Amino acid sequence: MAPYASDDSTTAGDVDEQRSGRRKAARYVVPVTVIGVAAATIGLVPALADSGDPDLPKITAQQLIEKIAKSDVQQLSGTVKISTDLGLPNLGGLESGLLSGAAGQGGSSADPTAKLTELASGTHTLRVAADGPDRQKLSLLENAAEYSIIHNGKDVWGYDSKSNEVYHGTSSKSPEHGKDRQPPATPKDFAEEALKAVDDTTSVTVDGTAQVAGRDAYKLVVEPKQSGSTVGAISVAVDAKTGMPLKFTLTPASGGAAVIDVGFTKVDFAKPAASTFDFTPPKGAKVTEEKDVGQGSEKAPGKAPGTAFGKGGAREHAPKAGEDFGKGLDGMKTIGEGWNAIATFDTGGEGVPSGGAGGDLGGFMDSLGDKVHGKFGSGTVFSTRLVNALVTDDGKVYAGLVTKDALVKAADAGK
Structure with missing residues (x-):
């Protein structure tokens, strides 16, 4: 769906080694705090959809998950609202400095690696568009400004209208490119993470129907069977026709507002105009080339993402829950399983x-x-x-x- 999900780039070199450590830490903080819950495993508990509005054919949880897995939406455009409330402490502006520092490491405020980290807190409105695996666009709407990532063929552009800066990278052609993704930004990104693996640590039921962005949808509810987890439940609204997740909500066991709530407010499955994915740096814009930053890195931060559409995406490369969800940190081990898995390292x-x-x-x-x-x-x-x-x-x-x-x-x- 959205072209970008969790970044898995690393850096090397004497000077870059310290940066690598910071990026490596951020790479695990963001997935754990934003989508780490989705790595928990799911045990299927068949249930029929309750009668509701709209009136849809009954379906079991197993059938609905299969419908999501088979969903192959290649073209769409729409608006997504994403709210994240992790309850992070007030650092007196330090968090903004950290984000700015990350951007500075990339050499440009338009670097997608740092910019999309903003989605980890607050409420944001995104415009998304996709036309197959080679053309996607995601725009983060801000006050009197806009940040856009455009993937068109071999080119990946990041543009920050506030600073009038441009970041230009190239698309990865590796079959492993699904591992080289930015943080998730759409319901399908989150839902795919949540449905990567199944076992008996979780109950999954169908809990009626709903309308999301004018579309008829089934409501899939995922809940831990185990006590001791901070996760209360995950609810996924699944488009009845296409099987594509339209809304994803994660509520904590402690109650209160959702930790993550992301859903379409508008969606259209027609092919977007080809001009949607055209981009030319504006006159006077500062352009930073990928090759000019992250020298010696295994994968520079501007490398293009895999896509949630088609083959080769995150679903095919996802580790099973119960494996080290911090895989890659030296010496990390996992205690327990499912929702109660604890990562530990010295x-x-x-x-x-x-x-x-x-x-x-x-x-x-x-x-x-x-x-x-x-x-x-x-x-x-x-x-x-x-x-x-x-x-x-x-x-x-x-x-x-x-x-x-x-x-x-x-x-x-x-x-």
């Missing part, structure tokens, strides 16, 4: 500095987390509404879509 150094030992830095870190104690010793838990992470004082990290108590228990068991 940083090889000291943990979070305390207020007494670390001065101002320690006090700042203490303010962001909760101090905990157990058989493992002591540590600090950093929490969002979805992902919790325990960093022990001796440098071990435990993170997952689980409660603080589950992390402490896992750390105790690791002693």
Whole structure:
């Protein structure tokens, strides 16, 4: 659907090695905090769709998931609203600086790697268009400005109207290009992540029907069977005709507003005009070429994405849940399975500095987390509404879509 999903690029080189570490960390933070829940596994519980409005033929959860898997929408245009509320602490503008720093690493405010990270918080409106695997466009609408990514054949353009900067990259032709994607931006991107693997740790039911963007849809509901997860439920509105997900909502076990709510407000499955994907840098715009940044990288950040359409997308390259969802971090292991899986690794150094030992830095870190104690010793838990992470004082990290108590228990068991 949208051309971009989670970025998996890495960098190398003496100077770039530190950047690589930061990018590697960001690469795992974004998927874990935004779509990590979708890696949880799904056990099918057949259920018939309840009668509702609209009145659609009955369908089982198994049949509906198969319908999603077979969906092969190649052409569309529409508007998507995405809201993300992870409950991240207020960093007093630091988060904006981090995003700006990421953009600076890419050499341009138009670099897609940094720009689309903004989707990890707040509410945004996107315009999307696609015409097969070689032509896609995604525009992030901002106040009096617009940011667009255009993939047309071998060319990938990023344009930031606010700064009048352009980023130009090239499309990956590798069959593994599905791994080289930006954060998800449409309901199908999220739904594909959620349906990558199935087992008996989750119940999946069909819970009636709905209308989304003027389309008749079935409602697929995914819920953990296990206790101790921070995930309450995932709801996916599936287009009755095409099988394409039109809306994705993730609610936390703690209640309240959705953590992730992304859905079409308008959608049209007609072929977009060819001119939709044309792009010429505006007069006076600063143009940054991909080859001028990320020198020596295995995959530069501007490499084009795979697409949620057609073959070779994320679904075909997705790891099964229960594997290390931080795969690629040296020494990372997984404790448990399904929704209660906890990733753990040893940083090889000291943990979070305390207020007494670390001065101002320690006090700042203490303010962001909760101090905990157990058989493992002591540590600090950093929490969002979805992902919790325990960093022990001796440098071990435990993170997952689980409660603080589950992390402490896992750390105790690791002693």
